[in-house]
Amino acid sequence: MRYYPVCLDLKRKNCLVVGGGKVALRKIKRLLDGGANIKLVAKEVIPELKSIISDKKITYLGAEYKTDYLKDVFLVIGATNDEILNARLSKEANAANILCNIVDQPEKCNFIVPSVVTRGDLTIAISTAGKSPAMAKKLREELEKQFGEDYALFLKLLGKLRSYLKKVVPHQKEREAILNKLVNSNLLVYIKEKNMEAVKKEIKKLVPKISDLDKLLNFKLKEKSQNNV
Numbered sequence: 001m002r003y004y005p006v007c008l009d010l011k012r013k014n015c016l017v018v019g020g021g022k023v024a025l026r027k028i029k030r031l032l033d034g035g036a037n038i039k040l041v042a043k044e045v046i047p048e049l050k051s052i053i054s055d056k057k058i059t060y061l062g063a064e065y066k067t068d069y070l071k072d073v074f075l076v077i078g079a080t081n082d083e084i085l086n087a088r089l090s091k092e093a094n095a096a097n098i099l100c101n102i103v104d105q106p107e108k109c110n111f112i113v114p115s116v117v118t119r120g121d122l123t124i125a126i127s128t129a130g131k132s133p134a135m136a137k138k139l140r141e142e143l144e145k146q147f148g149e150d151y152a153l154f155l156k157l158l159g160k161l162r163s164y165l166k167k168v169v170p171h172q173k174e175r176e177a178i179l180n181k182l183v184n185s186n187l188l189v190y191i192k193e194k195n196m197e198a199v200k201k202e203i204k205k206l207v208p209k210i211s212d213l214d215k216l217l218n219f220k221l222k223e224k225s226q227n228n229v
């Protein structure tokens with residue numbers, strides 16, 4: 001059996017994390033990136049998580065898990081070292097059809113978490129179907145070297161050009177051809193070089209009738225993308 005990969009929209013979705021250690025922190029950081037509404041239950045909480053609570057980024061419910069806490073929850077993560085609680089969480093979440101990840105216990109999960117590289121809106125997720133998380137981590141580190149911050153800007157630019165082309169080139173096949181040329185063009189090289197003039201020239205060469213280029217490029221190609229966790 002293989003896992004089915006998805007990209008979940010967690011914006012304002014209620015998520016419950018049980019456990020307040022290093023692993024909980026790692027999973028919470030990612031849930032926060034996804035805009036989730038996070039509640040935490042844990043006997044003890046490490047300092048980094050304490051500051052996330054005091055910054056009101058997540059809500060601390062208390063030390064003891066109660067079944068009621070699953071009410072209206074979309075996704076739950078069990079990150080404790082308490083086997084009995086992990087099993088209970090898994091059973092209750094599955095019975096209520098709630099997405100459930102019990103860290104390091106794939107047999108108790110209805111989803112597992114991949115290793116992830118993010119560059120702005122670009123997400124590269126790596127899963128080994130649980131065969132070797134250490135290998136997923138190693139591949140992530142290699143991909144991080146291969147895909148630098150420039151990809152965030154390149155993708156941002158492609159997104160803007162694509163919206164523009166949807167308006168000005170109604171024929172889908174024609175649009176597709178231009179988009180493929182843009183992806184395979186020298187744009188990424190010029191972005192890496194921070195050569196704005198060459199970026200503009202390349203776009204003018206490939207995109208028909210583009211007049212309001214400066215308006216379209218109204219974001220800083222020279223700025224570093226912040227979104228790298």
Ligand SMILES: C[C@@]1(CC(=O)O)C2=NC(=C\c3[nH]c(c(CCC(=O)O)c3CC(=O)O)Cc3[nH]c(c(CC(=O)O)c3CCC(=O)O)/C=C3\N/C(=C\2)[C@@H](CCC(=O)O)[C@]3(C)CC(=O)O)/[C@H]1CCC(=O)O
Pocket residue numbers: 026027101102103104105106109111112113114115116126127128129130131132133134135136137140
């Ligand atoms: C990717 C990542 C995401 C995250 O957790 O955020 C993640 N584990 C990470 C690290 C990591 N975890 C472990 C090690 C030690 C080395 C090793 O064992 O390989 C390391 C490496 C390290 O820490 O250096 C121990 C471990 N993990 C699992 C088991 C249980 C078992 O195998 O049965 C055991 C053995 C426990 C024991 O021996 O007792 C199980 C799972 N871990 C998963 C995800 C899911 C499968 C992902 C996949 O498809 O590959 C799955 C199935 C369930 C889940 O937790 O979602 C994150 C990397 C983040 C990053 O750095 O990029």
Ligand SMILES: NC(=O)c1ccc[n+]([C@@H]2O[C@H](COP(=O)([O-])OP(=O)(O)OC[C@H]3O[C@@H](n4cnc5c(N)ncnc54)[C@H](O)[C@@H]3O)[C@@H](O)[C@H]2O)c1
Pocket residue numbers: 018019020021022023024041042043044045046063064065079080081082085103104
């Ligand atoms: N940290 C890692 O890289 C790693 C690697 C392999 C396996 N694991 C496993 O993943 C799990 C979590 O790892 P960790 O490093 O975050 O552990 P940790 O020991 O730092 O944290 C466990 C957390 O669970 C809380 N907890 C325990 N029992 C509880 C209960 N009954 N009710 C509420 N909260 C409770 C503790 O207070 C603590 O906050 C453990 O089972 C650990 O063996 C972790």
